[in-house]
Amino acid sequence: MRSYLLALSIFLSINAFAGTPKTVTLDIKNMTCDLCPVTVKKALEKTPGVAKAQIDFAKKTATVTFDPDVATVAALTQATTNAGYPSTAREVK
DSSP, X not given: OHHHHHHHHHHHXXXXXXXXXXXXXXXXXXXXXXXHHHHHHHHHXXXXXXXXXXXXXXXXXXXXXXXXXXXXXXXXXXXXXXXXXXXXXXXXX
16 A cells, blocks of 8 residues: 555656646548557557547547657657658647
């Protein structure tokens, strides 16, 4: 139980110093089947600093919430490209 509480306190203290989250919409290429969004989501979620990734297969987009102090839009597009799905940033909020 102590180790759980210690891990939780470390997690919360790290997140307290995180930057203001940003959200980017990426246009994703090469998504042609139902498994493609799963692959894209996993690639984005493995990128340090990514808090959330939502993939829209119909629109061929990914909406990613990330910590700009840790991740960059370039890192996100590189992650999808490395997974076989080149992307470009459409909008950053």
